[in-house]
Amino acid sequence: MLAAALLLGLTFLASCYPDDSLSISETDVVFTNYYDSVHDLFKNYSLYYMPDTVYNIDTSKNAKKIENQALILSDIASNMTNKGYTRITNQDTTVTPHLVLLASGIINNNVSVYYWYPYYGWNWGWGYWNDYGWGYPGYYPPVPYYSSYTTGTLRIEMFNPDDTRVVKSDTIHPVYWTAGINGVLEGSSITDRITKGINQAFDQSPYLNTTAN
């Protein structure tokens, strides 16, 4: 009888985490954050520059290539247009951008702890933006999330090229706005998910809106 009762009990429970099967698109997560002291400044800017590349954060030999770059960049650009911002290219030598947008991606392999908030530290930089690096205001705590799946993350970061700080003898740009769009660099229906993810990142950031035109 004891065994029967225990079996009955275990059948009821079945699992610590029941009903945890998701479709691929249900695994997509979008995270955005901004530098709080510039919250009211986004409306004062109108021109932005965005390079024609989605940079791969993983620079190792075995890094997986970031696909669909043209789609990613055009989706970001159309959202910026909808918010009222104007894109300039590096051919526009007569004007300087108020904001710079950078898109980057990484395919994570079996991470067990993943920091949603970009956590590169102050000295982190890719070194292609002339002599500048850029960084994150140090008081943003990273938010750890746990997972053990292979996923991809698309990042969009925005900073003001005129706003520089010297931290530990490095000149950096504080990041004004960041979006992490997780899950959209791998898997099925990828183009649809990229567009949805990028649109969501801008939709959930209503403070990105210019009145400077």
Next chain:
Amino acid sequence: MKRVKNIFVAAAMLFLSTTAFAQGGGMWNFDWNMAFPMGSTTDFVNQPTLRGFSLEGRGYVTDQITIGGIAGWTVFYQNNGWTQEPVGETGTIHGYQRRYLNVMPIMVTGHYYFSQGSIMPYIGAGLGTYYIESRDFMGLYYTQGKDWHFGVAPEAGLVMYLGSSSNTGINLNFKYNMAAKTKNEDAYSWLGINIGITYLF
């Protein structure tokens, strides 16, 4: 160290309950636990759960009083679907949200029976610990909290034996579960409705 202490407390409770049984007779209860979140717990999950089970031993120390121990497992689950919520002061996260609470009570219990016979209404209480693990999933990612909570669980119920000479019956009770706040984790509370089989020995 804290974990070791809790395991020690749990072991002491089980020992206590076994000693109680030695005084002469008692009962085993195998109960199915239904649970309804209450208070601030409803901010995390507000859906009732049918996923719960407990095993309880009670030993008579007088004709009307038993002392015993209980261990169980209840899983709360709620699927919030696509959700957008703030993270800190300036962040926003959007994803497919599911929330879970895995609750494991280990308690010493005491009960008072208003009458003896084939129907025995009783009141009682459990005192001990709840191990509670909470997970808040967004897509494949989750934040997790886990801790041993101090717990109190007053209850009222009845045991009905199936015939006057039977040693098997039904146990039904209503139990208010209170898991105290810990240093890192919130307090939790829920109403349990428990029904199961009683075996008198």
